[in-house]
Amino acid sequence: MSDNLSTSLKTRKILLSGVKPTGKPHIGNYFGAMKRFVELQDVYESYIFIADLHAITTVQNREELVNNTINVVLDYLAIGLDPKKVCIYKQSDVPQVTELAWIFNCLTTVPYLMRAHAYKDAVANGKEPNVGLFDYPLLMAADILIQDADVVPVGQDQKQHVEIARDTAEKFNRIFGPAKDGASETFKLPEPLILEDVATVPGLDGRKMSKSYGNTISLFATDDDIEKVVMNIVTDSSGEHPENVYAIHALLKDKELLDNLYKENKGKYKILKEMLIDDLQDFIRPIREKRQKLEKDKDTVLEVLREGGRVARERVEKKMEIVRDKVGLKLS
Ligand code: TYM
Numbered sequence: 040m041s042d043n044l045s046t047s048l049k050t051r052k053i054l055l056s057g058v059k060p061t062g063k064p065h066i067g068n069y070f071g072a073m074k075r076f077v078e079l080q081d082v083y084e085s086y087i088f089i090a091d092l093h094a095i096t097t098v099q100n101r102e103e104l105v106n107n108t109i110n111v112v113l114d115y116l117a118i119g120l121d122p123k124k125v126c127i128y129k130q131s132d133v134p135q136v137t138e139l140a141w142i143f144n145c146l147t148t149v150p151y152l153m154r155a156h157a158y159k160d161a162v163a164n165g166k167e168p169n170v171g172l173f174d175y176p177l178l179m180a181a182d183i184l185i186q187d188a189d190v191v192p193v194g195q196d197q198k199q200h201v202e203i204a205r206d207t208a209e210k211f212n213r214i215f216g217p218a219k220d221g222a223s224e225t226f227k228l229p230e231p232l233i234l235e236d237v238a239t240v241p242g243l244d245g246r247k248m249s250k251s252y253g254n255t256i257s258l259f260a261t262d263d264d265i266e267k268v269v270m271n272i273v274t275d276s277s278g279e280h281p282e283n284v285y286a287i288h289a290l291l292k293d294k295e296l297l298d299n300l301y302k303e304n305k306g307k308y309k310i311l312k313e314m315l316i317d318d319l320q321d322f323i324r325p326i327r328e329k330r331q332k333l334e335k336d337k338d339t340v341l342e343v344l345r346e347g348g349r350v351a352r353e354r355v356e357k358k359m360e361i362v363r364d365k366v367g368l369k370l371s
Contacts, residue, residue, distance in 0.1 A: 054083035054232075055188035057090040057130065060107035061098055064114050065255035067240035067248030070290050071194030075232065077119040079192065085125040086186050086351065087115060092130045092137065092178060096171040112340045114258065117330035122343045130182065132348030135355045139181040140174070142366060143207050146214065147177060151206075156199050180204035184211075185355045188229045195238035196247065201231040215365040225365055240290065243272050245283040256287070256319065259327045265319045269312050284311055291318045 056076060058068060076087050089111045091104060098104050108129060115127055130136060152158065155176050161168040171178075176199075183191055183204045191201050208226035217224050239247050242254030249255070256268055274281035280301045288297055288311075304310050333339070363369040 051082070051084045052189040053086070053187055054079055054190050054192065055086040055088075055183055055186045055229075056192050057088040057093075057182060058111050058114075059090045059094045060104065060111045061094050062107065062250045063255075063257045063259065064111070065248055065250065066258055066287075066290065067194065067242065067255065069118065069258050070237040070240050071234075072192050072197075073114070073118055075192040075234070076115070076125070080121060080124045083190065086128070086188070087120060087125050088128045088130050088133075088182070088347075088351070090130050090179075090182070093175060096169060096175060109337065109340055112343060113330055113333050116333050116340075116343070117259075117326050122347065126347050126350045127343050128347035128351040129344050132344065133185075133351045133355055135352070135359045136178070136181045136185055138359065139185050139362060140178045142362065143177040143180055143211070144174065146210050147207065152176065155203065156196075176200050176203040177207065180207040183229050184208050184226045185358055186351075187227050187358065189227065190232045191229050192232040194240070195233055198231050198233060201229060204229055225361060237290065241283060241286045243268060243283065243287075245286070258323065259330055260319075260323055261327070262320050262324070265323065266316050269316045269319065272312065274308050280305065281308055281311060284308070284315055288315045288318065291315075291322055 054076075056072060058064065058073065064073065076085065079085065089108050091108050094104060094107065098107065112127065116122070120127060152173060157175060158168055158173055161172060179197075179200045180203055183201070184207065191197075191204075193201065205228045208224075208228050211226055212224040215225060242248035242252055243256070244252070244254045246252055246254060257264065260268070269284075272281075272284055274284060285297070285301060292300075300314065301311065304314075360369070
């Protein structure tokens with residue numbers, strides 16, 4: 040695998056993204072971002088990681104973090120990411136990322152970071168955010184910029200974070216100038232890749248699907264779980280059709296076909312829910328079964344991370360040599 044991975048990551052444009060190991064992934068994560076990782080693995084040179092350092096802003100339990108981290112790798116493999124094509128790694132296996140985040144800390148003002156949504160939401164909800172949560176966007180900027188990412192496939196909720204990465208790249212380039220050869224800026228400006236239709240996948244209650252709202256459908260839910268959660272959806276009967284049922288169904292079915300079905304079954308909420316259950320079960324079953332097979336082979340997961348970490352570290356070290364030189368942390 041090692042030779043294959045290094046040689047297949049060559050001169051195409053670079054894609055980078057990550058998922059936090061904070062719990063079970065849901066279909067919002069999948070349709071909003073993860074599906075794109077798979078679709079684009081042959082198009083871009085791809086770096087997909089598990090954001091365990093971001094996760095510890097909230098998960099502070101060893102067992103839970105270890106299990107969640109392994110689970111995200113299993114999820115990646117089950118949805119079809121191919122470790123021979125994509126560099127899959129664990130964020131904390133690439134310590135240069137935290138080194139770069141510190142450099143960014145020193146370029147960024149506190150009032151600027153206070154405008155970040157995640158921090159503002161935490162404060163608005165009466166939480167006392169830890170420093171890690173406050174600094175979250177700069178660690179994310181380091182993730183993105185250290186790999187020279189051109190595109191970052193994410194859901195709408197991460198758009199501001201990619202903008203902060205762009206601002207940070209611009210600021211660094213402005214202060215420290217282009218790389219030594221004069222050929223290019225030190226950091227590229229990354230673009231978020233957000234698909235309009237699935238920018239914010241709604242949850243069971245119509246709000247954004249989110250682990251923290253408890254309104255999710257797990258990407259690996261059992262047939263029974265799917266039936267239970269869909270039957271428990273509280274439907275809103277004020278519009279043409281039950282909006283939240285329709286919105287989830289629209290992820291799985293062609294719009295024209297779906298509109299016809301909803302027209303034919305107007306007002307028959309139970310039948311519409313049953314159709315959604317069938318479609319969800321058909322969509323989730325094969326990936327759940329693939330994941331169950333993969334679960335038996337934990338060594339493969341660890342090997343994927345070992346190899347991905349090695350490739351990622353080697354690559355970013357070259358970038359950090361340039362950065363340290365620009366900043367004056369390298370003396371020759
Ligand atoms: P995380 O783990 O919260 O979510 C993973 C991805 O799923 C997307 N997503 C959604 N998309 C549409 N509708 C929804 N309801 C929905 N819920 C979640 C998220 O936008 C995300 O793309 N900060 C990131 C992890 C991260 C990262 C990075 C991503 C760390 N460093 C660098 C990209 C680049 C996060 O918390 O994702």
